[in-house]
Amino acid sequence: MCCSFIGFQHNKIYTYIGEVLVSVNPYKTLDIYNAQHMAQYRGREMFEVPPHVFAVADACQRVLRQQMRCQPRGLRWNTSGASNFTGCLTLHAETQQCKHCCFTAGLASKMVVAIRAVLAQGPTTCTCQDAMRATHTESGRGSCAGPRRAYLHGGIWTPSHRTRGAGRARDESCAGPRPSPIVTNSARAKRRGKDTCVLISGESGSGKTEASKFIMKYIAANTTQVHRDYIDRVKNVLIQSNSILETFGNAKTNRNDNSSRFGKYMDIHFDYKGDPVGGHISNYLLEKSRVVGLQPGERNFHAFYQLLSTNNPHTKKYGLTSNAQYKILGSERATAQDSKLYSVTNSAFNALGFSQAVLDDIWSIVAGVVLLGELTFTETQDGQLKVGGPVKHCVSALGVTEDALRTAMSGRVLSAGGELVSKEHSLSDANYTRLALAKAAYDRLFTWIVQQINRAIEVPVGTYKNTLIGVLDIYGFEIFDTNSFEQFCINYCNEKLQQLFIELVLKQEQEEYAREGIQWTPIQYFNNRVICELVDAPHQGVIAIMDEACLNPTKISDKQLLEALDKRLGSHKHYTSRQLAPADKKLKHGVDFRITHYAGDVTYAITGFMDKNKDSLWQDLKRLLHSSTNNSLSDMWPEGGTNIQKTSKRPPSAATLFRSSMAALVAGLQTKEPFYVRCVKPNPLQAPNTWDDQLVRHQVAYLGLVENVRVRRAGFASRQRYDRFLKRYKMLSQYTWPNFRGNNDKDAVMVLLKDLQVNDVQYGHTKLFISKSMVFAKFPIRIGLAWELQLEPSHCGKACVQHWML
């Protein structure tokens, strides 16, 4: 922390713990994201250059590009792919060898000639082995007998046994049916490279979204020199989609002027050259309660203020005025900045191919939501509900009739045992309905916009997807003065991500040391599985208990829900309430419960949990929106077209949907090579050059950085199975080359390293564990290891520990 503080004072906002990048928000513009900086990081190893978010982006891209550069399959593509192979090499200034695959430019161009020649022979004869053999023949080394001859095997140069003559080189691995150079889809799927993901976490305002934008910017800039219109469009679209998401999903909060009020995970797909060919965005839990309820000093979603900006024609169309005050927008008005951002949003929509008609639909819905906030209800003498306020403009914006709106607000039709029963609303029911409609309309609009963006950026059918980089920018842990259902979900999400971090970074590493019998003092860390289970265990977790209450045919109140939680979870050591701990005066009786999260205690107020979890919108309102003449709005509510008597099945609750989306997210992330960016907020004031030690300490603790440092400091730079290590390095010792005469690979490696006077290693049962110092020390091994480490960035990162942070 001390290092970070000193660095922070000198505008050095990044540091590493292994491959985990720690980023401290500078709250000021730094000149470290320009083209020159990008160039500095292009194709460089993380530890070669100062820590930076570009280094993480480059490492991600390198993982996927290695598939093309280093593996035999990379040579099986068509001739045009092969001809680009030379251009893909990142040549080291001194050795003139590619940093990724050891090719020299000369060898690569011979390879291209060879591949072309092989391809010209017909569709059944191209394998990398042929290409390699042909390369040797082309280069006058046809006989190629001798120990230095090498084949590319799974990305590793393997010295072959002596072979005599090019004819002899038709070895066993090349025999039998050969794959066609025209690669089929299923074959491609099998050969897909390793996907990567960047997990960006930190509390609100710590710089997650900015970091994700820098990553996108780097990826977009770092494509091959062959600019095709299509690739340029994809890059543009990926970047532009951010502006739209920010307009509709971000708001000014007391912690961040541009806070993302939703979670975002974006997959960027790449072709075999490492160029982006499309993407997909998943959005999680928009904070829709903000639409109708603002905390003092906060603003609603930016879209509302952009609607009211002077240059938006929809303002006038629906009788709105820029400087008037509207209920759902609090005391805030549209500013000049909103007018500017409105233009940016519009051009982003245009870049994504949204038509003018759809844009009209979108802004009309936003206007409709503002106007719903202005409607009032009174009761006439004959007990009828009278709707007042800007009704005409509201129905015009929503594309519904006045009658339909009035009916939907005045009562509801229920299906009871196949019979339709009408129920009139009270005044408070009507108001509740009005606000529920506003929230639901905006929430659905946001999800629909994300779907449309996905359509615009999806990879066209027939385009080859090789690998992907996923970028997760999701809400950080939230502890407010009053915490509700949203904070409960957000904090559960953080528990799940912490589980993933523990699994991927802390647990697996330590378990491997134990399994391999490596001497190791275990690092103590808190495993938060117990908290995840408190929330999501089937039948007995908080979510299951909430769902049970929501399904109960008699109406269960929030207070009754709290009683049920107390009864079922009373003995759990991470759960408490005033009922269970009467002496704890901080907890309100019948209102609060407390969960001890891994990041600290959070007190939740149960008020609204039942409603928010049911998240049901009466069928009347769905029908109203489905009947809209606004085509997009009607599209968003297909369920409104279903016959009411056939809609008895309850949709899953909000918490269950969230739990499922988190499970799917974590399962997807587990299959990828992860890179972590941990963002830290230096002070609560959003001010530059200000450091609040207590705030930073809290974040360092809850981001798990301390355990992370301890594990990395004590850890190993690399590990490798004995057979692989021996295959790779046996030529370095006379005792192991060409064959070791002893019993097993482990003995061979011991003899090899003894001969090389390398001591700084530990011998596990099946693997050799290589310390950090060795990576930097022994020259011949170092070259090899550096290369190995490039192949496996998770190992590579460990080499950075000493270098930058510890």
Ligand SMILES: Nc1ncnc2c1ncn2[C@@H]1O[C@H](COP(=O)(O)OP(=O)(O)OP(=O)(O)O)[C@@H](O)[C@H]1O
């Ligand atoms: N690297 C950076 N350089 C300059 N300013 C930055 C940087 N990172 C963040 N900021 C500033 O901090 C503000 C908040 O950052 P950002 O919106 O990325 O936070 P966040 O963690 O995504 O917050 P939330 O969870 O609320 O969305 C930005 O609007 C920007 O002004």
